[in-house]
Amino acid sequence: MxxxxxxxxxxxxxxxxxxxxxxxxxxxxxxxxxxxxxxxxDGSLNTKDIIHILSQPGTYEALKNSLVIAGGVTVxxxxxxxxxxxxxxxxxxxxxxxxxxxxxxxxxxxxxIGALAWKMLLSxxxxxxxxxxxDIFSLDASPFNIYGxxxxxxxxxxxxxxxxxxxxxxxxxxxxxxxxxxxxxxxAGLLTITRRITLPLMLPGIAAGALLVALYSLAHFGVPAxxxxxxxxxxxxxxxxxxxxxxxxxxVAIRTGTILSSILIVAxxxxxxxxxxxxxxxxxxxxxxxxxxxxxxxxxxxxIPILIFSLLYIFITVILxxxxxxxxxxxxTYGIAFTWENMSLxxxxxxxxDWRMTRDAIWNSFxxxxxxxxxxxxxxxxxxxxxxxMKVRGKFILEFxxxxxxxxxxTVIALGVILTWSGKFGINLYNTAWIIFVAYIARYMAxxxxxxxxxxxxxxxxxxxxxxxxxxTHWQSLRDIVIPLIKPGMVxxxxxxFLPALRELTTSVLLYGPTTRTIGVAIYALNExxxxxxxxxxxxxxxxxxxxxxxxxxxxxxxxxxxx
Amino acid sequence: xxxxxxxxxxxxYGGHLVIDNLSITIPDGECFTFLGPSGCGKTVVLRLIAGxxxxxxxxxxxGERLVSSKPKNIHLPPEQRRxxxxxxxxxxxxxxxxxQNVIYPLxxxxxxxxxxxxxxxxxxxxxxxxxxEHRMPFQLSGGQQQRVALARALVSRxxxxxxxxxxxxxDANLREEMRFEITELRKKxxxxxxxxxxxxxxxxxxxxxxxxxxxxxxxxxxGTPDEIYEKPADGFVFRFMGISNFLPLSFRDGKxxxxxxxxxxxxxxxxxxxxxxxxxxxxxxxxxxxVVLTRDKTSAIGVLKRIIYLGPILDYRxxxxxxELRVQQDIxxxxxxxxxxxxxxxxxxxxxxxxxxxxxxxxQEVT
Ligand SMILES: Nc1ncnc2c1ncn2[C@@H]1O[C@H](COP(=O)(O)OP(=O)(O)O)[C@@H](O)[C@H]1O
Ligand SMILES: [Mg+2]
Numbered sequence: 001m002x003x004x005x006x007x008x009x010x011x012x013x014x015x016x017x018x019x020x021x022x023x024x025x026x027x028x029x030x031x032x033x034x035x036x037x038x039x040x041x042d043g044s045l046n047t048k049d050i051i052h053i054l055s056q057p058g059t060y061e062a063l064k065n066s067l068v069i070a071g072g073v074t075v076x077x078x079x080x081x082x083x084x085x086x087x088x089x090x091x092x093x094x095x096x097x098x099x100x101x102x103x104x105x106x107x108x109x110x111x112x113i114g115a116l117a118w119k120m121l122l123s124x125x126x127x128x129x130x131x132x133x134x135d136i137f138s139l140d141a142s143p144f145n146i147y148g149x150x151x152x153x154x155x156x157x158x159x160x161x162x163x164x165x166x167x168x169x170x171x172x173x174x175x176x177x178x179x180x181x182x183x184x185x186x187x188a189g190l191l192t193i194t195r196r197i198t199l200p201l202m203l204p205g206i207a208a209g210a211l212l213v214a215l216y217s218l219a220h221f222g223v224p225a226x227x228x229x230x231x232x233x234x235x236x237x238x239x240x241x242x243x244x245x246x247x248x249x250x251x252v253a254i255r256t257g258t259i260l261s262s263i264l265i266v267a268x269x270x271x272x273x274x275x276x277x278x279x280x281x282x283x284x285x286x287x288x289x290x291x292x293x294x295x296x297x298x299x300x301x302x303x304i305p306i307l308i309f310s311l312l313y314i315f316i317t318v319i320l321x322x323x324x325x326x327x328x329x330x331x332x333t334y335g336i337a338f339t340w341e342n343m344s345l346x347x348x349x350x351x352x353x354d355w356r357m358t359r360d361a362i363w364n365s366f367x368x369x370x371x372x373x374x375x376x377x378x379x380x381x382x383x384x385x386x387x388x389x390m391k392v393r394g395k396f397i398l399e400f401x402x403x404x405x406x407x408x409x410x411t412v413i414a415l416g417v418i419l420t421w422s423g424k425f426g427i428n429l430y431n432t433a434w435i436i437f438v439a440y441i442a443r444y445m446a447x448x449x450x451x452x453x454x455x456x457x458x459x460x461x462x463x464x465x466x467x468x469x470x471x472x473t474h475w476q477s478l479r480d481i482v483i484p485l486i487k488p489g490m491v492x493x494x495x496x497x498f499l500p501a502l503r504e505l506t507t508s509v510l511l512y513g514p515t516t517r518t519i520g521v522a523i524y525a526l527n528e529x530x531x532x533x534x535x536x537x538x539x540x541x542x543x544x545x546x547x548x549x550x551x552x553x554x555x556x557x558x559x560x561x562x563x564x
Numbered sequence: 565x566x567x568x569x570x571x572x573x574x575x576x577y578g579g580h581l582v583i584d585n586l587s588i589t590i591p592d593g594e595c596f597t598f599l600g601p602s603g604c605g606k607t608v609v610l611r612l613i614a615g616x617x618x619x620x621x622x623x624x625x626x627g628e629r630l631v632s633s634k635p636k637n638i639h640l641p642p643e644q645r646r647x648x649x650x651x652x653x654x655x656x657x658x659x660x661x662x663x664q665n666v667i668y669p670l671x672x673x674x675x676x677x678x679x680x681x682x683x684x685x686x687x688x689x690x691x692x693x694x695x696x697e698h699r700m701p702f703q704l705s706g707g708q709q710q711r712v713a714l715a716r717a718l719v720s721r722x723x724x725x726x727x728x729x730x731x732x733x734x735d736a737n738l739r740e741e742m743r744f745e746i747t748e749l750r751k752k753x754x755x756x757x758x759x760x761x762x763x764x765x766x767x768x769x770x771x772x773x774x775x776x777x778x779x780x781x782x783x784x785x786x787g788t789p790d791e792i793y794e795k796p797a798d799g800f801v802f803r804f805m806g807i808s809n810f811l812p813l814s815f816r817d818g819k820x821x822x823x824x825x826x827x828x829x830x831x832x833x834x835x836x837x838x839x840x841x842x843x844x845x846x847x848x849x850x851x852x853x854x855v856v857l858t859r860d861k862t863s864a865i866g867v868l869k870r871i872i873y874l875g876p877i878l879d880y881r882x883x884x885x886x887x888e889l890r891v892q893q894d895i896x897x898x899x900x901x902x903x904x905x906x907x908x909x910x911x912x913x914x915x916x917x918x919x920x921x922x923x924x925x926x927x928q929e930v931t
């Protein structure tokens with residue numbers, strides 16, 4: 001009996017078991033613990049407490065702010081994203097290809113570094129632009145104040161609108177131009193076509209992009225932390241952070257955190273569900289067909305003004321803040337003028353070689369990201385393979401668990417990891433690098449699953465079956481056929497994890513200990529401590545790593561594409 | 565080489581019975597075809613034999629080896645079945661050259677290098693691909709990729725080759741050529757070939773024996789191409805093998821009339837069929853060539869609905885009462901008989917060969 005049972009256990013069952021185990025330990029348990037802690041006190045459902053906590057002014061305000069910020073960012077990003085996407089794909093704007101690339105640059109930049117730059121430029125007391133305007137117009141007070149909801153919304157929009165831009169530009173490119181052509185032939189004007197044909201066809205793309213922006217903004221920590229806390233404005237993630245740090249991790253604080261986290265989980269789940277519906281509905285509408293070029297709107301006299309406007313937008317949102325970071329990073333002290341005497345590379349030498357704290361932070365971020373990217377990539381292949389290719393009973397458990405990482409925001413993961421790995425199950429990783437490592441795996445699993453599943457779906461089952469018929473065992477067919485064919489997807493997954501993890505702030509800020517700061521945490525802490533210049537120097541280092549990393553990705557993806 | 569034996573094999577997918585209690589023996593060294601409409605379960609049978617799927621019931625033997633058995637809980641994985649498989653979509657590995665594709669089974673068998681190289685070249689030669697060894701798959705046409713797949717299935721000298729509609733993605737010329745090549749290969753190597761297709765032309769051309777499956781996955785007839793074509797076991801097989809007419813008959817005033825018309829069928833009915841015909845259970849069937857149009861309108865008559873010229877063939881649609889018959893005739897014959905027919909003409913009908921079928925089979929839709 002027993003022998004027969006074990007005789008039935010094949011590679012499929014083993015893979016399924018390992019995959020399920022990893023997802024349960026890394027993702028499911030933390031999320032469940034959060035929900036459990038939020039809902040139950042001493043083992044019984046406790047709604048009174050929940051209502052009490054939610055009706056406290058602090059938490060209630062945080063909820064409201066999160067909604068206002070996410071709403072504002074979503075609306076603005078949608079307008080800007082759709083406008084620029086339409087501009088580069090449906091008008092005769094010059095240098096379109098270059099512009100398309102430029103509009104995607106904000107994607108690569110960490111938004112909390114952007115927030116830092118805007119604080120340096122527009123803070124009411126010492127922002128460079130404010131001081132400049134006060135000086136030349138001899139004003140009484142600073143004209144701008146970046147601290148507040150408006151500033152947060154503006155800065156987040158700068159870095160999130162590419163989500164909409166990519167979706168919409170993609171939809172416009174894939175759209176069958178004959179649809180527009182036939183409307184034109186039947187006598188409709190360009191405006192009518194845009195309103196009646198183009199816009200409805202773009203709607204799924206717009207909605208998908210907007211929902212991504214909403215999801216991201218709702219759970220975003222960096223920008224509100226830098227531009228909001230100064231004036232007492234909190235959103236959900238910064239409130240969780242504040243609660244846990246103010247109280248030194250008291251039970252009430254954790255409970256408040258878990259309740260807010262549960263709200264984030266539910267909201268994220270709903271948003272992803274809505275996005276799924278929208279994308280599924282959109283699949284039938286936008287049909288590939290590049291046979292004809294779409295009619296381009298002639299901008300005529302507006303051509304140059306609109307080009308200048310677009311370039312100005314890119315200059316203000318990308319170049320100005322980046323340059324500010326690099327320049328401030330070289331100053332002797334914050335607030336003095338950018339003259340040669342005031343600038344040097346001394347700061348760089350100090351944070352890279354002399355100062356233990358920053359040196360450690362860079363090293364920590366580096367090896368944590370590398371290890372997390374490696375492990376997540378390998379485990380992601382395993383799980384995706386089981387989901388996409390295996391015929392095994394009980395797979396639905398894995399399919400369900402596999403969706404989980406997508407809908408769990410970074411703050412929630414951090415909190416869940418704290419609950420899980422602080423000795424509750426006999427293992428205490430608190431204040432060690434391991435806890436950040438575990439959190440990174442949970443946080444970036446979604447990227448790996450997405451990339452590897454997409455790659456695996458491209459590999460037809462018959463390719464593997466052909467290998468089996470040729471005498472290859474399951475392992476051999478994996479090694480010789482499947483893995484070589486999905487290598488580009490795996491490399492992409494690696495970098496999709498490594499680069500964002502390198503500059504990660506949201507998760508590690510809740511998990512770091514005295515010796516386990518990451519680059520993001522160090523920049524954030526330096527800024528909090530008023531060490532603005534060193535914060536800028538370290539941010540410059542991060543930016544250089546990111547830019548170099550992006551160039552490497554470009555090269556690698558290009559060569560792998562050619563290699564296949 | 566080996567025979568393949570299925571005993572009471574069944575396969576269930578999610579509560580849906582796709583193959584039900586299938587028993588068949590495919591003799592050693594034969595080119596055997598499963599022929600049936602799409603969706604009838606041909607691929608499933610092939611995959612069960614290859615070992616990609618486990619049986620839900622019954623047993624499968626390849627040679628003397630029991631490879632799948634539900635009662636004994638045996639499932640030999642595909643790599644241990646010593647089979648060659650050619651898939652409908654070629655399944656040539658895109659990251660390996662022609663040579664690397666073909667040599668792969670030998671590497672898996674750990675054949676020494678020199679022998680492996682020699683056999684690989686031999687297999688590539690057998691499918692007429694010499695000179696293209698170092699091409700990558702994306703540099704090959706569909707037909708060439710299919711040859712690579714054939715060579716790869718052959719190179720390890722399997723006992724059994726399983727081919728799943730290997731020609732259906734090729735254009736007509738290539739299909740003819742590959743058909744010829746598969747027949748040649750079998751003669752050269754003597755391997756048992758199990759071929760699966762929905763295309764009766766291909767099946768008739770390459771098989772030594774054919775098993776015709778109906779949409780539910782049951783085998784209706786097993787026989788040589790001649791037997792299947794000339795002596796179909798039932799109306800389904802008859803209809804599946806080509807254009808067919810079914811004539812329901814009724815006795816009126818002691819005469820046998822076609823359908824609800826007054827046209828009389830002046831033919832002897834085999835005595836054992838008379839009862840069936842009387843009760844309406846048995847119908848007559850004929851091919852378009854087995855109906856001759858004449859000027860003699862004394863027995864059966866029909867009205868010409870449409871005439872189409874299909875090259876050297878005249879294709880007629882003739883209404884007999886509410887029934888529509890397909891009739892075909894060589895243009896030369898039509899001319900020599902001096903028939904100058906036009907649409908709307910009334911013509912006499914003479915029936916040559918008639919076959920007799922159970923009614924329910926003729927009504928089954930063929931897709
Ligand atoms: N993996 C599967 N899961 C569920 N149903 C299947 C599977 N494979 C085949 N079927 C069903 O079995 C039937 C026969 O399929 P198949 O053997 O592919 O037909 P064909 O004769 O065209 O090759 C179809 O109804 C199909 O839907
Ligand atoms: Mg099939």
